[in-house]
Amino acid sequence: MAQHRVVIVGGGFAGLKLAKDLKCRDTSITIIDRRNHHLFQPLLYQVATTVLATSEIAWPIRALFRDRKDVNTLLGEVVGVDLERRLVLLKDGNAVPYDTLVLATGARHAYFGRDEWEPFAPGLKTLEDATTIRRRILLAFEKAELETDPETRKALLTFSIIGAGPTGVELAGIIAQLAHRTLVKEFRSIDTSSARILLVEAGPRVLPVFPEALSEYATKSLTKMGVEVRTGQPVTACNENGISIGDEFVASRTVIWAAGVQASNAAAWVGAEMDRAGRAVVQPNLTVTGHPEIFIVGDTASVKTEQGDTVPGIAPAAKQQGEYVAAIIKARRRKRPEPPPFKYKHLGNLATIGPSSAVIHFGKFRLKGGIAWWIWGLAHIYFLIGTRSRMAVALSWLWVFLSGHHSARLITQKETLKDEV
Template sequence: MDTHRVVVVGGGFAGLQLAKDLKCPDTSITIVDRRNHHLFQPLLYQVATTVLATSEIAWPIRALFRGRKDVSTLLGEVVGVDTEARVVSLKDGNAIPYDTLVLATGARHAYFGRDEWEPFAPGLKALEDATTIRRRLLLAFEKAELEADPERRKAMLTFSIIGAGPTGVEMAGIIAQLAQRTLVEEFRSIDTRSARILLIEAGPRVLPVFPEALSRYAEQSLIKMGVEVRTGIPVTACNENGIAIGDEFVSSRTVIWAAGVQASNAAAWVGAEKDRAGRAVVQPDLTVGGKPEIFIIGDTASVKAADGTPVPGVAPAAKQQGKYVASVIEARRLGTPTPSAFRYRHLGNLATIGPNSAVIDFGKIRLKGGIAWWIWGLAHIYFLIGTRSRLAVGLSWLWIFVSGHHSARLITQKETLKDEV
């Protein structure tokens, strides 16, 4: 029997879960990613806000599959797919043939038609984004320490987060902790507690996917921590000097984008129908219409749950899709009945707000406060890869909980003009 070539584009949760679960005779798996590491994206904001180091939430893909001789890893950027020749094209000119193709290319920042805002309001999807934001946060305090003009200093100590979903809420809470507790005794010319932290949401409330009571609790908790919450008013302008909230201009040298994402170009590569966010509309078995050899999964795919609602772009959903597609490919290879249509099992929504404060929605069970915070932490530690990472993250969180000090506060990248505050 000829070896069946499965090419997986993307080393995120969906792609890695598929490669992990697919173990079939005479089947080879090639993982292609433009980065050499898998990233635990739910904790990426903690790298951006000086809580964790990059090595604690990212692992080399090659190392993860060192014991799997049927799995190969290639570092490269996919720029297109020839569906007739069944070949994946890379930016460097190389081509990879496939028998089955799985596109799990994730999503990128979406600025809703205002891409010119990106240099001033970086989003958070990769390690490079996190280290850029961390550098800007720390440089803001450093430059404010040197600034004699009170208005410029005020602008430097104003931090604006656009978007109040889980990432925005979690970032606002940690920045508040950084200013109110961690840095207080380390500066001499400025009082870091005077920092202004703005969380702006165009919708009516923070954490809109959570029940209203938990959303209200999260907003009240943020306010107690010193965060200024603005809801129901969109950001209408963004430049190097700050942002406009409705008609009000706020001088802010550090702006962070947490408002939206857009799917990769995978749908265009294979001629699939797209939804409004650019995600590929897939069949119930997660294949592309008319092309049963091509699967699209994770944040790149537009998938419906059993009740007709969209499957959310979260890690558990991506992992479930990867596991499902692995079972479909295996059934095809072995000649056994293929599984029925993909069914998403919702595991709940979790978000942390600050020290000893979080919200959890498990459907019938809803939690908030300290108990929710401990469950949130344990859940994230459980899903980390490897005992070493779990131990490192657990110890980092314990140290911050006890001392209030963040250990990953190094400015390690050269400053560019775009990073000036």
């Protein structure tokens, strides 16, 4: 039997799950990614807000597959696909041949036609994004300590988060904890507890995917922590000096974007139909129309649930799709019937708000408060890769819980002009 070449573009949750599950004789796997690590994105905001170190939520892809001789890892950026010759085209001019291609390239920030906002309001998708945001948050306090002009100091101590989904809510809660608890005794010229944390949501409420009662609880919890929640008004302008909410300008030198994402260019590479978010509309078995040898999974794919909704772009959905595609490839290699069409099993929505405060929604089951916070923590620790990472994250959280201090507060990157916003 000839060697079957499976190429996976993207080392995220979907691609990693697929590679781990796909173990077939005479089948080779090549993983291509722009970065050399797999990232546990659900905890990325905790790197941005000084709770966790980068090494606690990211692992080298090569190390994860060091015992798998059938898996090869390539560091490279894909720019296209030659459908006729079945080649994955890399930016450096190289090409990787495939028999089966899986595109699991994820998503990027979406600024809804206002891409000029990105330098002033970075999003949160990569480790580089997280360390950039962390640096800006910490530098804001340092600059405020030196600033003598009251208005400029006020702007430096105003932190604005645009978008009140789980990421925005979690960011607001931890920044509030950092300013109002962790740093209060460490500065001499400023009162960090006077920092203004502003959470802006264009829609009518925070956490819109949760039931309204849980959204109300989240709003009350955030307000109690000192977060100013603004809903029902979109941000209309953003620059180096701050943001505009409707006609109101808010001077804010640190702005974080958590409002939306856009799929990668994978659909265009293979000529697939796209939805409004740029995701590839795939067949029920996650293949591209007219190309049964090409699968698109994860945030890049537009997949419908049995109820007609779009499968959400979250880690459990991506892992389920990776597992499903692995089963199809194994069935094809063994000349057995393929599994039935993909069915997404919703495992619930979780979001943490602050210390001992979280919300959980799964069907009719709803939970809020301290117990929900512990369940949220245990669930995330469970899905981390490796015992060492689980222990490291658990110890970091325990330290923050008991002491209120964040340990990952080093400013390690050189400040650039772009940071001086």
